[in-house]
Amino acid sequence: MSHSAELTQVENSLSPLAPAVYIIGAGPGDPDLLTVKALKILQQADVIVLADSLVPQQILQDIRLEAEVVCTSNKTLEEILPLMIDRVRSHQSVVRLHSGDLSLYSAIHEQMQALAAAGVPFEVIPGISAFQAAAAKLKVELTVPGLVQTIILTRVSGRASAVPPSEELASLAAHQASLCLYLSALHVRAAQEKLLEHYPADTPVAVCFRIGWPDEKICLVPLEQMAAVTQEERLLRTTLYLISPALKTALVNESTSAARSQLYHPEHSHLFRPSR
Template identity: 45%
Template sequence: MTLEPKVYIVGAGPGDPDLITVKGLNILQNADVVLYTDSLVNDELIARAKPSAEVLKSAGMDLDEMVALMIDRVQQGKSVARVHTGDPAIYGAIMEQMSLLKGAGVSYEIIPGVSSVFASAAALQAELTIPELTQTLILTRAEGRTPVPDLEKLTDLAKHNCTIALYLSATLTKKVMGELFEAGWTADTPIAVVQRATWPDQKIVRTTLGELDNAMREHNIRSHAMILMGWALDPTLVDQGGHRSKLYDKEFTHRFRKGVSSNV
């Protein structure tokens, strides 16, 4: 497979090297240059680059260095795989890279990846949208050093009572609790924290809103964690057998199946 001389922004997935897409893996295996986020992307995956590839870590580089390097290699006629953790569209800081690449006339393409929110849901064997309980998932972060726009404060988002996934918030759980209580969430609301989802040392902690901060301290979770909150995380749902979706209901007709109406 010969790649065009351009930048391929590839989602590596959450950690397990098998969770990259087939397209992303093809690009990784054929790129002339691989530039990857070494703090979060699995080295086992990067080891699949072709032997002649120039493999570089991005953690020690600033934005200008990183982009200058990509521009230089593409101008030499090389293909560059810029490998990001999870899906590049979520907290991937790719817009600033694309903006500089575009300014330099360098083309780029994005290959999506499995975001840690979905790897965490899989690890928990959870469905994040449960019929009649919640049909909405909010992906966000608690406000720390990085400001969150006024209209997106956690207290306001939480008023929807839906499932909330918090990225980048492991050290901010006290604040998270305060904001959710302010929104009317109760202390017994189920919460699941997955640290390093899909890595060999993955850790799962199930707790409640009232105990969240204590649980984070007790299990020493301060980074690399996905916090999933709301009643869809109730571990007893699967045993309750309720909350059935319309999709598989006997009486529900849709494009691919005619339902059996009790009136016929």
């Protein structure tokens, strides 16, 4: 890289952010799992509006000393939105930080609508969702040829959000896919009963508590013990369940070891590796 190109790159990295709201998916909690783009914006932002009940403080380790940090766990949308709009109108850059990826269970839809209505520019920067971080920790692929090829991301109904009847857990369980169950630890016994309507009782379940946080804990158990282990170990907040036949690889490392994708198989040819 030429000297002038290097200088331009440094200047760009130091240039102040345009006044706008940057809605960022913070990933599961480990700062090393922020995207490069998210980290660059966080390092420059004037204001950080943090969903603090789900994003650990360690994510803020590289922010500016003078950045204003606003925690939102005790605030309503009616308090959060005017604050963000006001700061942008005062020519400040605002990061709105949510956990995981923003495309699921992030409550950003209503924030984006309100920002658009107020004429406030915003950008959306994706993050790593809890299910991806959990699969990586477990060193498993949730799609294994011949075993399971579908991933379902879902939750049970909570006090704030009802799941439509057509997406009821028992009907999703009928697919016996890799099922990633968010926001459900408080209703784990009912969830287990619905899952048992279709999955065998010995289907492996990973109970993933606070992946990437300092007190992370993962328990691999058969489905019939999912509720008991959650309650005995008190894994009740920020817990994700992975229910999947693919987790057999994490437990025993044998039954699925023979199952492999054809993609890299010597007898399989394709556009980039024609038959010889």
